[in-house]
Amino acid sequence: MSNIEDRVKKIIVEQLGVKEEEVKPEASFENDLGADSLDIVELVMALEEEFGTEIPDEEAEKLKTVQAAIDYVNNHAND
């Protein structure tokens, strides 16, 4: 299995329909990757499923960039 960073990036590419090279660590989902609020909800749901963890709303709100999502999963993933 690939590492967490690659898996998170793959989900972002799939969910937001963006190119892999656009998914830079500092990229903002909303401002750089064109995600709206529903896209972000779907992204969070996909991360929850992929990593077998539940992301509380107050944490999900903080996941504004690619790096924030990778960091969150690194700290909380169950598998």
Place this chain on the structure above:
Amino acid sequence: MSELFKLTGQVALVTGASRGIGKAIAEQLVAQGVTVVGTATTTAGAEAISSYLGEHGVGVALDVTADESVASILAFIDETYGQLDILVNNAGITKDNLLMRMKEDDWDSVLDTNLKSVFRLSKGVLRGMMKRRHGRIINISSVVGTTGNPGQVNYCAAKAGVVGFTKSLAQEIAARGITVNCVAPGFIDTDMTKALTEDQKQAIFSNIPAARLGKPEEIAAAVVFLASPGAAYITGETIHVNGGMAMV
């Protein structure tokens, strides 16, 4: 043209399907080739559904006011069919009384069964529908949710609430290929309307231009239409099926 109304191979969940409007909806969906999971509050009701559905679906006991019961039927559908295309929130009760005499329990139970159930079930099916980029949520409201009706402040509040819920959710998920609509029946020949008093019936009758009760199948026809591919661009809408009783 025919593809516009083709529903073959789809799976539907219809709550309150043991009799009346829900049964007619389940039967008409089956007639279009849909596999139907119909629910009733009791095991006996669920068995009755299974027997009229035959090989086209199954009846399951469901308490729409209980989170765990809702979770369990959705898990069952996922395991058994692996998809859910159509949710028809039809289950409903009445606890009529003038507000002056209405008990808080009568308010709470009608709001829980008729309105909060729509929240529970819609939320439960959304994840799957969002992933598949396809879904139909059809809520059964009522003409009295628009017009009001003395003796039914609880029922009318719930049914009007369903319309507001429908419009909001429709806006949230329209971009994902999921539509959310209401069908608002008028005075339909079911056990629920049989429970009305003679005075109530006469008052309502005098206001129906069609001069007759509606048939449950006539509600089902509107539901089938909203479920069909041809209705993909209709969302947040309420179709009134009431013989001209109220035109809004």
